[in-house]
Amino acid sequence: xxxxxxxxxxxxxxxxxxxxxxxxxxxxxxxxxxxxxxxxxxxxxxxxxxxxxxxxxxxxxxxxxxxxxxxxxxxxxxxxxxxxxxxxxxxxxxxxxxxxxxxxxxxxxxxxxxxxxxxxxxxxxxxxxxxxxxxxxxxxxxxxxxxxxxxxxxxxxxxxxxxxxxxxxxxxxxxxxxxxxxxxxxxxxxxxxxxxxxxxxxxxxxxxxxxxxxxxxxxxxxxxxxxxxxxxxxxxxxxxxxxxxxxxxxxxxxxxxxxxxxx
Amino acid sequence: xxxxxxxxxxxxxxxxxxxxxxxxxxxxxxxxxxxxxxxxxxxxxxxxxxxxxxxxxxxxxxxxxxxxxxxxxxxxxxxxxxxxxxxxxxxxxxxxxxxxxxxxxxxxxxxxxxxxxxxxxxxxxxxxxxxxxxxxxxxxxxxxxxxxxxxxxxxxxxxxxxxxxxxxxxxxxxxxxxxxxxxxxxxxxxxxxxxxxxxxxxxxxxxxxxxxxxxxxxxxxxxxxxxxxxxxxxxxxxxxxxxxxxxxxxxxxxxxxxxxxxxxxxxxxxxxxxxxxxxxxxxxxxxxxxxxxxxxxxxxxxxxxxxxxxxxxxxxxxxxxxx
Numbered sequence: 359x360x361x362x363x364x365x366x367x368x369x370x371x372x373x374x375x376x377x378x379x380x381x382x383x384x385x386x387x388x389x390x391x392x393x394x395x396x397x398x399x400x401x402x403x404x405x406x407x408x409x410x411x412x413x414x415x416x417x418x419x420x421x422x423x424x425x426x427x428x429x430x431x432x433x434x435x436x437x438x439x440x441x442x443x444x445x446x447x448x449x450x451x452x453x454x455x456x457x458x459x460x461x462x463x464x465x466x467x468x469x470x471x472x473x474x475x476x477x478x479x480x481x482x483x484x485x486x487x488x489x490x491x492x493x494x495x496x497x498x499x500x501x502x503x504x505x506x507x508x509x510x511x512x513x514x515x516x517x518x519x520x521x522x523x524x525x526x527x528x529x530x531x532x533x534x535x536x537x538x539x540x541x542x543x544x545x546x547x548x549x550x551x552x553x554x555x556x557x558x559x560x561x562x563x564x565x566x567x568x569x570x571x572x573x574x575x576x577x578x579x580x581x582x583x584x585x586x587x588x589x590x591x592x593x594x595x596x597x598x599x600x601x602x603x604x605x606x607x608x609x610x611x612x613x614x615x616x617x618x619x620x621x
Numbered sequence: 622x623x624x625x626x627x628x629x630x631x632x633x634x635x636x637x638x639x640x641x642x643x644x645x646x647x648x649x650x651x652x653x654x655x656x657x658x659x660x661x662x663x664x665x666x667x668x669x670x671x672x673x674x675x676x677x678x679x680x681x682x683x684x685x686x687x688x689x690x691x692x693x694x695x696x697x698x699x700x701x702x703x704x705x706x707x708x709x710x711x712x713x714x715x716x717x718x719x720x721x722x723x724x725x726x727x728x729x730x731x732x733x734x735x736x737x738x739x740x741x742x743x744x745x746x747x748x749x750x751x752x753x754x755x756x757x758x759x760x761x762x763x764x765x766x767x768x769x770x771x772x773x774x775x776x777x778x779x780x781x782x783x784x785x786x787x788x789x790x791x792x793x794x795x796x797x798x799x800x801x802x803x804x805x806x807x808x809x810x811x812x813x814x815x816x817x818x819x820x821x822x823x824x825x826x827x828x829x830x831x832x833x834x835x836x837x838x839x840x841x842x843x844x845x846x847x848x849x850x851x852x853x854x855x856x857x858x859x860x861x862x863x864x865x866x867x868x869x870x871x872x873x874x875x876x877x878x879x880x881x882x883x884x885x886x887x888x889x890x891x892x893x894x895x896x897x898x899x900x901x902x903x904x905x906x907x908x909x910x911x912x913x914x915x916x917x918x919x920x921x922x923x924x925x926x927x928x929x930x931x932x933x934x935x936x937x938x939x940x941x942x943x944x
Contacts (some may be wrong), residue, residue, distance in 0.1 A: 364725055370723035378711050448707040452768075454673050456724035458697040 360459075363604060367458035368466035375440060389436075389478055393429040397489070400547065415582040420590070422491050423573035424546025426482050427508055431540065431566055434509045435533050437471035438516030441617075442529045449551045462612040464509025464517065471513035472506060479505040492581055502574045507602040508569035514609035515565070521616040545570045549590035561592075567604050572598035622649045624776055624808050625670065632665050632831075638667040641831035642679075647776070647810060647824075652802055652823030653810040656912065658924050663812035664833040667780050670810070671701055678897035684775045686696060697725065700769030704780040706761055710753040714745055714764050717753060718771055725772035732771065739767040742803045743797055759790035764911045766797065770807075777801070779811040783818060795821060816912035816925060825912075827919060834919045837911060846910040849892075851889030854904035861900040868897065874917075883918070885908070 377603060379385065401418045444450040453463055487492050493501075516533075523529040543550075543557055544566035550558065561567045571592045578587055593601075625647035632640040640662040647653045655663045666672040670683055672692045681688045684698035708717050715736070722732040740746040743763035753761065762782060770776055778797070783791040799821065801807045811822070819825050820839050827835035827842070835842055861880050865871045873882045882942045884890050887907045895902070916924040 359894055365724060367724055370720055374709065374712065374716075374720055377716065378709070381711055410760075448703065449674070449709050451701075451703055452707045452721070453724065455673060455696055455699075456721075457693040457726070458724055562636045 364459055364462040364465075366454070367468065369463040370472070371463060371466025372469045374512070375437065375467065376473060378440065379474045380589040384531050384585060389429065389433050390481060392432070393425045394485075396428065397425045415578065415586045415590075417583065418489065419491055419578060420574070421546065422486065422489070423572045423577050424544065426479050426505065427544065427566055427569045427573055428541050428546060429482055430479045430508050431512050432506055433475040433478045433536060434471045434513040435537065436476050437514055438467060438520045438597070439526060439529055439533075440470075441467055441507070442523050442526050445524070446526055459616055460618045464610065464617050465516055468510070468513045468610065468613070471516065472509040474578070475509035475513065476502070479509070491531075491577075493577065494580065497576050497579060499571060501594040504569060504572045504576065504599070504602075507599065507606070508573075510563070510566040511569075511602050511606040511609065514606055514613050518609055518616055520554040521613055521620050528532050538603050541562060541595075543567070545590075545592065546572075550592060551590060565602060568593070568598040568601045568605075572597075623647065624649045624684055625653075625810065626680070626682040627666075627670075628680040630666070630669065630681060631677045632662075632669060632674065633677045633692070639831050640669070640676075643826075643831070643833050644679075645826055645833070645836060648774075649808050650802070650806045652798070652809045652811065652821060652908060654819050654825040655810070655828060656814065656816070656819045656825055656916075656924075657812075657828040658814055659768065659837055661828045662816075663828060664780055665831075666828075667701075667778055667810075667812060671704040671778060672696055675732065689940075697772065698775045700772070700774035702762070702765045702769050702775045702779045704778070704781055704784060706765070708753050708765060708768075710756075711762075712757075713750055713752055714740070715749040717764065718768055721768045724769050727772050735771050736863040738856060739770045743767045746792075757790075759786050759794065761780075762786065762794060763797065766794075766801075770805075772847055776808045776810055777816065779809060780931075781812055781814070783813070802836055816916070816924060819855070819912045827916060829916075829920050835915065842915045843910045846914050848885035848910075849883070850906075850908050850910055851882050851887050852906045852908075853882075853902050854878070855880060855900060855902050857900055857923070861898075861902070864898065864900050869894075879904075903935075 397418065401421050404417060441450070444453065480502065483493065483498070519532055520529055523532065539560070543560045544564055545561065546566075550567065551560050553561075572595045575587065575591050575595055623646045627646065628644050630640055630643050631638065643662075643666070649737060654731070655666065656663065657663055665674065665749055666758075669676050669681060669688065672688050672695050675689060683695045684695040688695050708722070712720070716738075718736055719732065722735075727735065736748065740749055743766055745760065745764055745767065748756070753764065756764065766777075766779075766782070782798070783794055786794065795818070802809060813819055822839060825839055825842060835845070837845070853861060855878075858875050858878055858880055862873045862875060863899060865873045865880070865882060871882045871884065873880045875881075891905070891907060911922060916922070
């Protein structure tokens with residue numbers, strides 16, 4: 359009974375997040391355009407100067423998984439802003455006085471962000487052939503699975519931060535501060551196999567690193583020489599999956615605790 | 622039957638006492654009012670009754686459930702309309718209600734029935750498919766009342782329900798609230814700092830600096846003021862005050878050059894007063910006491926919108942007391 363009620367309440371919160379996302383067409387379009395812009399600018403710019411022929415694989419191909427991961431990261435992060443927004447505009451009170459557990463609120467919010475981020479990631483996958491990136495149909499379920507795991511870990515991190523923030527402005531600032539370092543030190547732009555040690559350490563605690571690493575290995579499997587792919591990869595895919603899972607569980611628990619404490 | 626029981630409730634924040642040993646109970650089916658200036662402890666009390674805040678001390682039961690140990694049962698028993706809007710204005714009216722119904726585990730068939738009933742009650746049925754953003758302040762408040770009723774609460778809490786609304790919308794809203802009481806026998810617990818609204822209540826608590834200073838029906842509270850109120854204008858207010866004290870043993874209050882006295886049978890007293898009075902009087906008015914007068918009588922101050930924040934007010938009060 360308790361379980362069914364938690365699911366029902368989380369479902370209601372999830373549905374609201376989704377309706378709000380769906381009504382905000384500007385947000386849908388801008389979050390779609392942003393990764394493509396990155397791809398167009400960095401892909402073309404870096405390809406013509408820095409990355410000529412060093413990898414043994416095409417630079418756009420190399421970057422594409424990173425772009426997908428980045429898009430998932432920014433969407434998952436910014437979807438959790440709704441928690442801060444709810445606090446600022448009073449709607450959170452409506453949720454807090456309801457006879458539901460705090461866990462169902464945390465889960466509903468995270469699942470909402472995961473759904474939205476995964477849809478964006480999926481759309482980017484569908485666009486791949488247009489950008490002359492070939493996808494093997496069999497890799498689709500694996501890619502989707504990893505996109506969901508990346509979304510989970512980052513939405514949890516977003517909610518943890520959102521639980522601690524009082525205003526949407528401060529949330530936005532902290533997010534900006536996190537997004538770029540996380541993105542640049544994730545292996546999305548350049549392989550992390552030969553970077554200085556401090557960067558390796560940063561990359562090792564960055565969940566995005568594992569997402570990019572896994573997505574790239576799955577996406578480029580059999581499209582590029584195995585040797586070249588191995589050269590730019592960090593971990594076996596199973597290790598990436600394990601890290602993302604453990605990271606998500608730990609951060610969700612912290613987020614639920616922080617949310618509970620704050621409210 | 623007592624639907625709310627509060628015994629010796631205390632709430633302290635950072636060393637300041639917002640609610641100071643209050644006790645009262647609310648009967649089923651009555652409109653129960655909490656009247657006081659901003660920062661008197663009204664919202665704090667509502668937040669404790671609705672489980673949003675834990676009391677520092679004391680026992681609180683709502684619908685026979687303890688607010689500390691039976692939070693979910695208390696939450697199911699109450700509907701809440703907050704002082705600040707708490708709707709999602711990017712959803713439609715209906716979507717806001719549906720969200721609420723799901724959080725309160727109202728079955729789908731029950732929700733369909735209730736939705737029409739409550740939306741018709743607040744006259745928003747025709748606007749149910751509209752995004753809340755397009756609603757006026759009064760419509761939003763009405764929708765919040767409708768939402769608070771979706772899950773059959775035993776008590777409806779209204780925290781300053783008419784704050785920020787124009788007078789016409791305000792009186793309209795009162796029509797709905799009174800209809801709720803008449804048709805649904807709903808228990809309503811409300812706070813206000815408008816004196817004229819306190820008149821709608823069956824029973825009323827007047828609260829100031831976290832303490833109960835008066836607790837009765839509005840009529841009885843007015844009676845306690847001591848009958849009628851006479852306001853006299855005079856070029857020599859001090860002299861008039863003295864004369865009233867000497868001749869009739871009346872304790873007059875002076876405000877902005879006018880003199881105010883409370884007296885039984887003002888109508889028969891006035892002719893006698895003018896016959897005997899030495900000091901010059903330039904104007905006179907006689908009226909029955911309002912709750913404004915009750916507040917003034919009980920606290921020595923007028924109730925009005927305070928510009929200071931509640932916390933500032935509390936600090937000032939503590940400071941004044943220390944001196």
